[in-house]
Amino acid sequence: MNVDVEALIREAGTAGPGRIRAAARLMTIAEGGSGAAVNVLGKLAGAPEPRLVLGLTGSPGSGKSSLVDRLLQHCRAENPDSHIGVIAVDPSSPYSNGAFLGDRVRMMRHAGDPNIFIRSAATRGHIGGLAAGVFGMLKVMGLAGCDIVLIETVGVGQMEIEIESLADLVLIVLAPGQGDAMQFQKAGLMEAGDVFVVNKGDCAGAAEFHAQLMASVRLIDHDRKQRGPDSVRLVSAREDDGIAELLDYLDRRRDAEADRWLARRRTRLGTHLRAAVLELAQRRLEAEWSALADSDPVGRVLRGETGLAELSDALLRHAALNNV
Ligand SMILES: Nc1nc2c(ncn2[C@@H]2O[C@H](COP(=O)(O)OP(=O)(O)OP(=O)(O)O)[C@@H](O)[C@H]2O)c(=O)[nH]1
Ligand SMILES: [Mg+2]
Incomplete structure (x- = not known):
């Protein structure tokens, strides 16, 4: 099949009626990891990028998809003209069939919104190459005018590390009852995260867990990362509590760290x-x-x-x- 990538890029970058379809086709190519994917990446190297790329990771069931859903809702309400992209990395391996359906179901109410792109990227058959595929998709989303892109991955294995090579800020989504702060420290999650979101704030033990985590961040941070205790957020995706404040905080981080992000993006592109x-x-x-x-x-x-x-x-x- 011969695809005219240049024509698709032209179309995806304009406000015409074919924009969404062209972007969707480009993302499929980008995710596919073929020679054509490399071609797309090369042609989009200098394309505009989203204002904010957020990576959400954390243990299964902590509420990442629910949080993405709420963030979408708030972003769209605050800025009706904005476009947002979501990339859900399907944790399916050749050995399991993945629990991806739940993500789709939770975000389905946004599926009909023409300003929201929701795409999945499968880890199956992508050993080592997943980040490249997701990066290509990110570039297409930027081209198609996405202001914010949210990448959801389950925090197990490789991808947890790779998310750092994709996102401006990595949000570790945690929930009470999933172990104590010490365990997260041991698992290396404290190092990988820029923001810690304690979700399920409506559940028992959330406030204690939040306080414990703040103390840990204070302890291990010193001057290594510019996180501060503010980087530990208590929210409830279910009750829509703390989400607007989280978005405000992320915007403030963006403003404060713009220079560092620019350098990081340049490195990321090079990589x-x-x-x-x-x-x-x-x-x-x-x-x-x-x-x-x-x-x-x-x-x-x-x-x-x-x-x-x-x-x-x-x-x-x-x-x-x-x-x-
Ligand atoms: N009580 C409570 N439950 C929540 C909250 N957020 C999510 N949940 C529930 O937690 C479960 C898992 O939520 P998901 O959003 O699918 O979690 P996830 O981290 O995306 O899960 P995976 O993608 O499977 O790793 C669901 O039953 C949600 O309804 C919350 O703020 N409070
Ligand atoms: Mg999910």
Whole structure:
């Protein structure tokens, strides 16, 4: 299938009627991780970016999707013209079928809103490459005029770390009854987060947990991160409590840290472009290697007719000449 990426980019970047469809197609390409995804990323490298990219992570069931839902509601009410993107990273692995449906259901009331893009990115089959796919989607959302993008991931394994390479601010969403502050410290979550959101403030033990966490942040922070006790928020997504204040706080952080964010974004862009270039190069080399199979390269190495370094040089030369 031959897709005219340039035409899609033009369309997604305008206010015309085809904008949403074009952006959706670009996001599908970007997520797919193919050569076309790298192409999209390259063409969007200099595209406008969302004003705010928030990563939400934390243990299963802490209320990330419910919080995203509330944040969407508040953002839309405050600024009816704004566009918002949501990327829900599907934790499904080849071994489980994921619990993603719940996320969709919780955000479904926004699904008909033309100013809100809700997309999922599956971890399945994306080992190592997920962040690149999500970054591509982020760039498309920026192009399509999204002011804010929220990325939800379950805080297990790789993605918890990768979220730092995608978001301006990482929000760790916690709920009372999920362990004490010490455990989070041990799990490394205290290091990864910029903001700690204690959700389910309507439940027993929330206020104590919040106080405990504030004390921990004060203790471990010293001057390492510019977080401060204010970075620990007590909210209830269910009761819509503390959400407006959380948004105000995030805006204040943005204003105060704008320079640092800009530098971080530049680094982030560099990291993802570098990964994309290396991936493209690897694809080419693999194609060359397959083409070389007839000449039995492994046999030649075994017989001592060629060395690995020579083989590698030959591969690079062929790839450059053939320009597949
Ligand atoms: N009491 C209470 N329950 C909440 C609150 N926020 C979410 N919940 C409930 O907690 C459960 C999990 O909420 P989700 O928003 O799906 O949590 P999640 O972190 O997105 O879950 P996963 O995506 O599966 O990791 C649901 O039953 C919600 O109704 C809250 O503020 N108070
Ligand atoms: Mg969820």
